Amino acid sequence: MLPEIQRERIDVVLVSPRNPLNIGAVARAMANFGFTQLTVVAPYEPHWREARSAVGAPELLANARETASLAEAVRNCTLVLGTGTLTHRKAEQPVVRLDNLAPLVAKALGSGKRIALVFGPEKHGLTREDLSFCHILVEIPTDPRQPSMNLGQAAAVGLYELATRVEPTDRSTLLEDRIHPGIATEEPQAAEKPAPTSGNLDILASLIEEVMVAAKYSPATMQEANRHDLRLMLRRLKLSAADGRRALGLFRRILWRLKR
Incomplete structure (x- = not known):
């Protein structure tokens, strides 16, 4: 699995979640894969920290950060990944399928970036305004007959990919053969310059x-x-x-x- 020191640089951000049970389910999924940084933006229910669905993760839920806005939640991050489907929206930023996300995250972690993985409300997902704070839209492929996923399930699928598919790295370079297997590079790429938060x-x-x-x-x-x-x-x-x-x-x- 991805080393703990790198998992700690990945924030899970929930925007305006309505059901405390879903927040608890996300906390449980985070505990399953060893993620600890949870931020809840403008939650609908004031008593969300008491969700019984956070089995094995009550401490994570108790220590979660609450913010009034998404801007505040991702303020210290240099790569913000919004999640969603393209079924009912036209993306205004680059789109990466979840199964193609690992090399990008590995490169970001290797260059010292802090990453936010952002999930929207249960009813409609991230809005156009929410997505304007995101560098990339991460698409979770689903059957077109049922494009939306439960918040807890979406978080579990996303976190599994990050925990198990991202190759640990201490370098800021991403070798070409990680994207195009069989094509080797003779010289490593130059170190990526620090990005603004x-x-x-x-x-x-x-x-x-x-x-x-x-x-x-x-x-x-x-x-x-x-x-x-x-x-x-x-x-x-x-x-x-x-x-x-x-x-x-x-x-x-x-x-x-x-x-x-």
């Missing part, structure tokens, strides 16, 4: 939005749509942490000039 990207997005308002870029009615698109764009750009800081300084200077 989700929280830092949100700070940059807010600043760019402020510049857009100051420059009268678009009417007030478009501000919410612009905010959504900015979050997605910054995550698709795959900036390094240094590039993020440079962009922050640039837009601060532009805003200062505009306000003068």
Whole structure:
């Protein structure tokens, strides 16, 4: 299984879950595969920590973090994986099938990233707004006649893949033959540069939005749509942490000039 030190850098995030029994089932699945970091975003029921379905995982449930927003929950993560189906949505970010996720996670863990695996509410899953905080949409393949899964089952399937399919690594490189078996690389790839956290990207997005308002870029009615698109764009750009800081300084200077 994936080493414990790497499993501790994978956060399981539940967005607005309605049924405490489902939260308990997720906690139990996490305990089954050795994951300990659970965050619950704006839960519907106030007494979710008392769920009896958390068999063998009451301590994990008691120590879970609660946040008011998804932005706060994933603030310290550098790779945010949203889960869902493509049956009723058109993805606005890269899509990776669950069975193809392991090499990507191995590479992220090898370069020291903190990862969030995000699940949406039982009734409709992650919204378009929720997914704007995600770098990647992870699709769990299902029969089209029954595309949705129970929250606890989806978490169990996802965590099994991460715990057993991800190759432990201390390197930031991902050899080509992990993606294309039989094709070897002669030279390792260069080490990946540190990435900005989700929280830092949100700070940059807010600043760019402020510049857009100051420059009268678009009417007030478009501000919410612009905010959504900015979050997605910054995550698709795959900036390094240094590039993020440079962009922050640039837009601060532009805003200062505009306000003068």
